[in-house]
Amino acid sequence: MARKFIICIPSLRMGGAAKIALNLSEQYLEEGMEVTIILTDGNSNDPDFSALPEGLRVIKLPRIDMHHFIRPFINAYQLLKYFRQIKPDAILGVRHDATIIAALAWKLNGRKGRFVIRDINPITKTLNRNAVMVAMIKSAYRSASAVIANSDDVAQALREKNWLPAEKIHKIDNPVLTKSFYKKSQMEVSDPWLDASSSPFVITIGRLDKMKDQATLIRAFALVRAKTEARLMLVGDGPERPTLRKLVKDLKLEESVALPGAMQNPYPYLKRAAVFVLSSKYEGFGNVLVEALSLGKPVVSSACTGGPAYILQSGKFGSLFPVGDHEALAQQILLALAKQQDPEPLIRRSKDFSAEVIAGAYGKVLFN
Structure with missing residues (x-):
């Protein structure tokens, strides 16, 4: 039964x-x-x-x-x-x-x-x-x-x-990678913003919330933009959206920063991005870090309470910066944009968080 x-x-x-x-x-x-x-x-x-x-x-x-x-x-x-x-x-x-x-x-x-x-x-x-x-x-x-x-x-x-x-x-780690995730990441996406420029773009995905601290990312991107041609996409929606839009305007970044809102499938965008950034003040785990690694993307994350340092093994599989330090974040983004990253170690690390593996560990607690 x-x-x-x-x-x-x-x-x-x-x-x-x-x-x-x-x-x-x-x-x-x-x-x-x-x-x-x-x-x-x-x-x-x-x-x-x-x-x-x-x-x-x-x-x-x-x-x-x-x-x-x-x-x-x-x-x-x-x-x-x-x-x-x-x-x-x-x-x-x-x-x-x-x-x-x-x-x-x-x-x-x-x-x-x-x-x-x-x-x-x-x-x-x-x-x-x-x-x-x-x-x-x-x-x-x-x-x-x-x-x-x-x-x-x-x-x-x-x-x-x-x-x-x-x-x-x-x-027990989160069960992040499923068959449906891989299917979604392989889908094609047509977006005028993506095609409007050949400049590499940085992406973050998550609720627009003070906990996620996307304001630090935007301030860091202003410093990045002053040194290199790049763009920034913040995928997600939430209570901080008006504040973040104002910050983008105040820093005169409207032409290089996109806030498209929440997406049912953001993974084709992640697949085309040059760098993924997580700027949170704290996290429980950081599922999207695993998703980024699974697509071989260079990752920059805050060294916040929660899972990021563990997922990235204290910098082995991605860069870490002090929470709220936009200058340090800008430096790490610039390094990630300039560096040729071998995606294979990142992909291998991501497989530690496959749903098949983690569901087995859950089962020992749930049903035994």
């Missing part, structure tokens, strides 16, 4: 968290499991589900217009119905809002199956909640069968909280 697996996540508009949920689902579906994703935030505007992995079942809990203290309990009873119907062998909670609800429903269901939490950022960075919500988060972690942390920094932050025995905390 096929194993049954549920992932609880607030929304599929959750950036890297949603991507990893979908990557894990894709791999487990290929292995013959029955996989269901349950979206716990009924108020979210989720993307079109037609592009999801074949065979994946997606359920969205109904919208609830109630006080935010009451909402998790109502959601938990709604979720309980699906737990009883599906009878999962394992449940994975992703992000605090979904984890609280899933933990409550799992307990109401007599703790049937294993309940595992996936921790994606250092918990000290994500507990900006009121005391009641923090208490509910703490209770979920204390009761969990296990927690999967996606980097050493994330695991260490959780150990320091001492919410659950250290032996229940498992550090």
